[in-house]
Amino acid sequence: MGAxxxxxxxxxxEDRIDAAWVWDRIAKAVIFIGGISAIVFxxxxxxxxxxEGLGFALFDLDKSQFFGSPAWRPTSEPxxxxxxxxxxxxxxxxxxxxMLIAVPFSLGSAIYISEFATGRKRExxxxxVELLAAIPSVVWGFIGLTIMNPLIIQVFNVPVGLTILNAxxxxxxxxxxxxxxxxxxxxxxxxxxxREAAEAMGATxxxxxxxxxxxxxxxxxxxxxxLGVGRGFGETMAVLMASGHxxxxxxxxFDSVRALTATIASELGETARGSEHYKALFxxxxxxxxxxxxxxxxxxxxxxxxxxxxx
Amino acid sequence: xxxxxKALAPLEKVRVRNLTIRYGDTVALKDASFEVRExxxxxxxxxxxxxxxxxxxxxxxMDEMTSGMHVSGEVIFNGKDVxxxxxxxxxxxxxxxxxxxxxxxxxxxxxxxxxAAKLRGVKKKANLDEVVERCLTRAALWDxxxxxxxxxxxxLSGGQQQRLTIARALSQEPELLLLDEFSIAVDxxxxxxxxxxxxxxxxxxxxxxxxxxxxxxxxxxxxTAFFLNGEVVEVxxxxxxxxxxxxxxxxxxxxxxxxx
Numbered sequence: 001m002g003a004x005x006x007x008x009x010x011x012x013x014e015d016r017i018d019a020a021w022v023w024d025r026i027a028k029a030v031i032f033i034g035g036i037s038a039i040v041f042x043x044x045x046x047x048x049x050x051x052e053g054l055g056f057a058l059f060d061l062d063k064s065q066f067f068g069s070p071a072w073r074p075t076s077e078p079x080x081x082x083x084x085x086x087x088x089x090x091x092x093x094x095x096x097x098x099m100l101i102a103v104p105f106s107l108g109s110a111i112y113i114s115e116f117a118t119g120r121k122r123e124x125x126x127x128x129v130e131l132l133a134a135i136p137s138v139v140w141g142f143i144g145l146t147i148m149n150p151l152i153i154q155v156f157n158v159p160v161g162l163t164i165l166n167a168x169x170x171x172x173x174x175x176x177x178x179x180x181x182x183x184x185x186x187x188x189x190x191x192x193x194x195r196e197a198a199e200a201m202g203a204t205x206x207x208x209x210x211x212x213x214x215x216x217x218x219x220x221x222x223x224x225x226x227l228g229v230g231r232g233f234g235e236t237m238a239v240l241m242a243s244g245h246x247x248x249x250x251x252x253x254f255d256s257v258r259a260l261t262a263t264i265a266s267e268l269g270e271t272a273r274g275s276e277h278y279k280a281l282f283x284x285x286x287x288x289x290x291x292x293x294x295x296x297x298x299x300x301x302x303x304x305x306x307x308x309x310x311x
Numbered sequence: 312x313x314x315x316x317k318a319l320a321p322l323e324k325v326r327v328r329n330l331t332i333r334y335g336d337t338v339a340l341k342d343a344s345f346e347v348r349e350x351x352x353x354x355x356x357x358x359x360x361x362x363x364x365x366x367x368x369x370x371x372x373m374d375e376m377t378s379g380m381h382v383s384g385e386v387i388f389n390g391k392d393v394x395x396x397x398x399x400x401x402x403x404x405x406x407x408x409x410x411x412x413x414x415x416x417x418x419x420x421x422x423x424x425x426x427a428a429k430l431r432g433v434k435k436k437a438n439l440d441e442v443v444e445r446c447l448t449r450a451a452l453w454d455x456x457x458x459x460x461x462x463x464x465x466x467l468s469g470g471q472q473q474r475l476t477i478a479r480a481l482s483q484e485p486e487l488l489l490l491d492e493f494s495i496a497v498d499x500x501x502x503x504x505x506x507x508x509x510x511x512x513x514x515x516x517x518x519x520x521x522x523x524x525x526x527x528x529x530x531x532x533x534x535t536a537f538f539l540n541g542e543v544v545e546v547x548x549x550x551x552x553x554x555x556x557x558x559x560x561x562x563x564x565x566x567x568x569x570x571x
């Protein structure tokens with residue numbers, strides 16, 4: 001007893017640096033570096049893109065041509081044309097079409113997983129959805145090229161199958177799993193007490209979902225959709241492979257288009273560093289960056305708003 | 312048979328026969344048999360884990376949404392075993408439930424109370440307005456919220472939210488009202504106000520009141536059941552029980568606060 005007290009007294013008095021203290025410091029430093037590096041990378045990417053393209057975009061580029069003309073002829077002599085309208089229309093149409101597919105699919109499966117599936121079935125489904133989200137985009141592009149392309153030609157009797165329809169379907173299927181996961185999280189965050197209270201009043205499952213669950217998960221669901229849209233804008237390889245990659249102002253889902261991202265990916269390797277063409281591609285990059293940044297920010301604000309309200 | 316019992320005794324609202332409720336291997340309520348009469352307040356007292364809440368859940372078939380909950384035996388509501396109801400939603404819409412902690416649905420005060428009416432198919436604004444005002448008035452909440460019916464129900468204080476859930480239960484126009492320790496999150500003054508409301512409601516519906524306050528059962532219940540560790544120890548006239556005319560010594564012990 002006496003010895004014990006003496007020992008603890010000693011420990012209290014002695015302010016010594018022990019292993020636990022050292023490890024704590026090291027862990028803190030490592031975590032800090034990890035955390036800060038993400039921010040540093042994002043900022044340096046932005047600076048790099050801006051450095052390469054911003055000067056050109058602000059001073060040399062004909063803005064009315066860039067936003068108003070569909071003619072993207074960066075290598076034509078003597079006067080190259082940098083009209084990005086067709087590229088923007090391509091990205092927008094493919095993304096829009098993709099959302100037509102992804103929104104109902106992802107919300108539907110999120111509702112099923114969260115509200116109807118139970119036990120093991122739910123776990124398997126969640127794993128499966130996450131697995132789908134992990135399929136590389138080049139594989140999706142491959143599917144678009146080898147399966148969707150002949151299918152569209154056959155079913156709709158059109159000459160080309162690499163179209164908005166093709167890329168939209170592929171992109172929709174690609175974006176749906178991640179949207180499902182986020183939407184399902186939002187639905188799961190709705191307290192069970194709400195469901196129980198509403199069901200105890202005699203509401204049917206559908207009435208509970210329609211009037212209680214969906215309204216309270218609304219912000220998270222919108223965030224899920226926005227992240228899907230962001231994914232659509234940013235996706236490159238699958239769209240490059242499935243959209244036909246033809247500069248075109250689309251008038252129907254059976255038109256081939258070219259996306260902003262695909263243009264950068266396919267042309268950047270052939271340009272001379274520092275040339276106008278090179279800088280114009282970086283301008284496209286800045287445009288994409290701004291759009292996806294805005295969308296992600298919006299989604300983030302919405303998700304935060306949802307969490308903040310609960311706390 | 313039924314005619315006979317009608318003639319002899321007050322009308323039965325709920326009849327429980329050999330009711331056993333299990334959660335996996337754990338028995339929550341064992342072989343319970345008793346009846347709840349029409350237009351009475353039926354009190355259920357007993358310490359925690361006695362099967363009181365499980366019994367309420369069995370009446371409106373909440374076992375459907377509780378995984379692992381298994382009910383055997385009979386719960387006869389209005390002469391029909393609840394396990395034979397095919398349209399559970401219709402069954403539940405006739406039974407109002409008030410939970411221990413108030414659950415305001417994530418909508419406005421107005422929508423909370425109008426919800427049940429909407430589910431029933433009431434669409435006219437004037438009718439809904441009428442339901443909302445009547446139920447909030449009866450739950451002693453109207454005066455406090457009439458100027459902010461469109462603000463969120465969850466912004467009310469705990470006591471107000473509990474009265475909101477009572478108003479919501481009343482908006483179902485239930486035949487049977489189940490109250491599960493409603494005063495757990497409510498201050499004493501509000502509790503007394505709600506108790507007054509319940510006394511009035513008795514003429515229109517049957518009330519089953521689960522309470523952890525022995526005195527609350529004494530004030531409100533016509534008859535009282537004492538649940539202990541899943542066993543229905545005794546069911547009797549509240550007045551008689553509190554005169555210590557009990558059949559089982561354990562009831563007296565509990566009423567006198569010797570355990571629980």
